[in-house]
Amino acid sequence: MTGLDPDVAALLDTMRASGAPPLWTLPVAEARRQLSAATAQMAPEAPEVGSRDLRIPGDGTDVAVRVYRGADAKGPMLLLIHGGGWALGGVETHDAIARAVSAGADATVVSVEYRLAPEHPFPAGFNDCVAALSWCDAQRRPGQPLVVMGDSAGANLTAALTLHARDNGGPRIDAQVLVYPCVDLTDTPPYASRAAYGGGDYFLGQQDIGWLRGMYLTDAAETENTFASPMLAESLAGLPQALVVTAGYDPLCDEGLAYHRRLQEAGVASISHHYAGTIHGFLSFAGALSSGRDALARIIAWLPTIRSR
Numbered sequence: 001m002t003g004l005d006p007d008v009a010a011l012l013d014t015m016r017a018s019g020a021p022p023l024w025t026l027p028v029a030e031a032r033r034q035l036s037a038a039t040a041q042m043a044p045e046a047p048e049v050g051s052r053d054l055r056i057p058g059d060g061t062d063v064a065v066r067v068y069r070g071a072d073a074k075g076p077m078l079l080l081i082h083g084g085g086w087a088l089g090g091v092e093t094h095d096a097i098a099r100a101v102s103a104g105a106d107a108t109v110v111s112v113e114y115r116l117a118p119e120h121p122f123p124a125g126f127n128d129c130v131a132a133l134s135w136c137d138a139q140r141r142p143g144q145p146l147v148v149m150g151d152s153a154g155a156n157l158t159a160a161l162t163l164h165a166r167d168n169g170g171p172r173i174d175a176q177v178l179v180y181p182c183v184d185l186t187d188t189p190p191y192a193s194r195a196a197y198g199g200g201d202y203f204l205g206q207q208d209i210g211w212l213r214g215m216y217l218t219d220a221a222e223t224e225n226t227f228a229s230p231m232l233a234e235s236l237a238g239l240p241q242a243l244v245v246t247a248g249y250d251p252l253c254d255e256g257l258a259y260h261r262r263l264q265e266a267g268v269a270s271i272s273h274h275y276a277g278t279i280h281g282f283l284s285f286a287g288a289l290s291s292g293r294d295a296l297a298r299i300i301a302w303l304p305t306i307r308s309r
Contacts, residue, residue: 076147108140161173174308180281236268249278
């Protein structure tokens with residue numbers, strides 16, 4: 001096993017020295033505050049990009065979105081779904097990533113402020129993302145590729161959206177970007193990385209995952225819903241081409257790699273970028289981690305290659 005990248009090891013040492021309690025021990029409001037503070041401190045460089053905040057029709061409620069760049073962009077229409085365990089994060093925590101992608105790929109980026117658990121458990125946030133995807137499809141130019149991108153819980157929602165769109169008459173998504181995805185919420189997922197790196201020493205621990213899952217899902221039976229656990233889908237055939245990013249010291253590593261392999265086995269073009277020496281969340285920490293900067297650059301370079309299907 002490759003060792004930790006030096007900048008990752010230094011970051012983890014700083015986190016341990018801070019004495020900050022694990023996320024799962026905190027009130028959700030405080031966990032939200034701490035995650036927002038961490039991402040603000042370590043976010044990637046945010047280019048100047050025009051943006052506007054809107055509210056769009058949703059499933060019985062309006063959904064807030066932030067649109068970057070707008071109709072003049074020559075690149076894809078990209079729906080960005082933030083991570084944070086379905087309970088943390090938001091448009092602000094992912095503002096720098098959205099700006100970097102919009103500027104770098106000349107893309108119209110729509111970042112969705114979906115409803116969070118525990119106030120709004122599954123499927124509220126998922127339904128907001130369905131509404132945002134439909135809105136993006138209606139707004140894009142003829143021939144403009146439609147891409148969905150998410151990290152962690154956002155990648156879970158991204159994968160679920162591709163299944164929903166395939167099985168419910170669209171919209172036709174041209175590509176998906178899954179960054180350290182969580183795709184299996186069952187009680188005993190068979191992934192060695194959960195045991196190897198879930199002890200809490202590498203930023204995200206198994207107790208954090210269980211705490212977040214417990215807020216998102218209110219019934220154990222919901223873990224079997226493929227829109228909560230996309231890995232359980234009977235078939236991944238017909239899904240859009242994918243770029244899957246994983247981190248070696250992430251409890252979610254093995255399921256991300258397994259999902260990439262399942263996509264390939266189903267005939268879906270899927271590219272894997274595996275960063276062996278880094279941790280969960282490294283894209284959001286691209287201001288401090290070279291792995292995050294490299295992954296962001298690879299995503300940005302890939303997006304202009306996408307064509308409308």
